[in-house]
Amino acid sequence: MIDALFGSKTRVKLLHLFLNNPGKSFYVREITRLIDEQINSVRRELANMLEVGIITSDSADNKLYYEVEQRYEHFVALRAIFADEHIQVTQPKVASASWQSLIESLDGIRIAVLAGILAPGSVSKIDILLVGNTSPAKVQRTVKAIEKSEGRALNYSLVPYD
Numbered sequence: 001m002i003d004a005l006f007g008s009k010t011r012v013k014l015l016h017l018f019l020n021n022p023g024k025s026f027y028v029r030e031i032t033r034l035i036d037e038q039i040n041s042v043r044r045e046l047a048n049m050l051e052v053g054i055i056t057s058d059s060a061d062n063k064l065y066y067e068v069e070q071r072y073e074h075f076v077a078l079r080a081i082f083a084d085e086h087i088q089v090t091q092p093k094v095a096s097a098s099w100q101s102l103i104e105s106l107d108g109i110r111i112a113v114l115a116g117i118l119a120p121g122s123v124s125k126i127d128i129l130l131v132g133n134t135s136p137a138k139v140q141r142t143v144k145a146i147e148k149s150e151g152r153a154l155n156y157s158l159v160p161y162d
Contacts, residue, residue, distance in 0.1 A: 010041045011048070012082075018055060018068035019075075019082040023153060025058070025065035054078070070152040071117050079151065098149065102142050108134035110161045117152070128156040 006012050013035040017026070028046070032039050046066055049055045056069045069075065103112045109132035116127035128146070130139060136158060143156045 008041070008045065010035070010037045011045045013037060014042070014045050014049065015054075015078065016082045018066070019079045020084050022068050022070050022079070025067040027063040027065050031066070076151045099146055102145055103130075106130070106132070106134050106138055106142055108132045108161075116155060118150070118154070125155060126157050127154040129159070130156065131159045132161045134158070 006015065014031070017031065017035055026034070028039065028042060031046075032042050035042070046055065046057075050057060050066075054069055054072045054075075055066050057064055057066050059065065072078075099114075103109065109130050111129075111131040113129040114127070115124035115129065118127050128143060139156070139158050143154055147154050
């Protein structure tokens, strides 16, 4: 049934592979072995997925690697459909009270800006910009907590306040 909804069983297998392995890259031959599909159909579906923007590609060691684009607009919803474990879908459009309290708990932060995937319409590559003098380890723990609630990796930057 899901094959009919998404167009092909190869596409469904690819979505399952990528969405269950965010942050991991695969090359074509590796993908064909993992999903047990013909290389031509895999290449065709990879090209379609690249065009849509759900995956990205990068070359290294004379191989073309593919990875899910966690900044894709429908990443969280698709991951909820294809994930092996249950993922609760939340699509906050503004900072939740828990995010705000987490960020406010960082001593020394003077300015916090939410952008990128956390702000509708933003094209910034940085999702959280923090300005202040605080422990980078504390910032990293705070961002990890926000990533967990958001269901995807976030890019953040900590700039010292002088």
